[in-house]
Amino acid sequence: MQDVQEDKRILAKPALISLFTQPSTRYVNNRYYLQKFSLTSNINLKSDNKVMKECKQCGTCCRKGGPALHSQDLQLLNSESGIDLTDIVTLRKGEMVYDQPEGAVVPLKSEILKIKGTGQEWVCKFLAPSTQACRIYKNRPLECQVLFCGDPEPLLKIYDKERITRKDVLPEGHPVFEIIEEHDQKCSPQKLAELAKNILENWENSAELQVDLLEMLVYDKSIRDLLVEKSGLPADSMDFFFGRSLNRVVSGFGIIATPNGNSFSLRKTKGSA
Template sequence: MNECKQCGTCCRKGGPALHTQDLPLLKEADGIDLTDIVTLRKGEMAYDQPQGAVLPLNEEILKIKGSGGEWTCKFFALSSQVCRIYKNRPLECQKLFCEDPEPLMEIYSKDRISRKDVLPDGHPVLELIEEHDKKCDPIKIAELAAAAVEDWTNSDKIQSDLREMLIFDASIRELVMEKAKLPEESMDFFFGRPLSILIKGYGIIATQNGKSFSLRKL
């Protein structure tokens, strides 16, 4: 019988994506909270465990956050190499076994959930999420960033467009925290990773200066 050696290698490669079967875990008092989740939006670059490569996402997914600025699953205790929610771990964690990837492969891209599966109809932030997705589309960000990096000295208009997107992204997070009294830690669920993090992956450093941003190429 295959048994996990609890070496933690899989947990260090990133938290699991969530599936329909995991929805009950989000409703339990001691289960997974929205502050534990990061939304990776369609078009974002993300690590694909079965293929062992960073690829653009074909659909939105929800993942358990990493810890300490890394992708190591936040529920993995580094000191003891133990999962702190093992008895109530998500489906991918149940199926994942490094010596036999087939069970994970069978369910990996099936029944993944998105923010709309978690938030009830009429949730006040849903409309803001749609507006944010339109104005801060990851695919568009990737295109603009690539064009800017290719010819930085002649990309003033592109850089201006990127700054406008960065300002909108930061502003909508501040608005929701202020008006809805939602914790900052939940913004990664509602709006995904900040744009300042996304464009860094394309070779651009964004530094916030009050309500604006300055950009420089890595």
């Protein structure tokens, strides 16, 4: 399989030039400082007119995955003791995700921001393994505040209400939006899913399709590396700006993409179609 080289033309993007020459990308002293937000919400934190029961902090819910973020959580992103963008992963529209209320894997109808997991797992990164307690309990997100394992109804009421996206977090007109929009277009989850499906249906005769997949993977990696190199932003924040890396996403379809120089090597997982 031929290598697909990094596209150096992205260096000339006006948005990149603007971003890299601005003195502030709102990342100072290892934290993001975001614009002040006017927080309004119609979310009711009460169940049957009673205050929610107190969480036992047993860690069971945290091990099933971190919370999605809602409008009331924006204040946590504007606090030194709150959540940093390096703690967040963007799940983009069209990605296949496990929907807890539905109890099934479904494509996302709209973008959501979610607290990252640990390593390759979805166990919330703020769960302290030694104590099974939340390390940011006093500043925990809305879903964690209303979640009580003995009574899921309050969480179900707000589960898909007033979720925030990258546009709610970054200042309006931020130059990185042009880069994000191009990345979303070139590396859309829908395109990736369709490409992976067609490759797996006829692996031995899918050389051209595999080249298309490699081009997508290389673009995704190169734009992340370039943004880190030129802006000084931490690599851990790229999951917020661009979502999960495509080589991780494509593994969910049964294709393993292993970095190989400036490109990737592809193989299908055992048992894939």
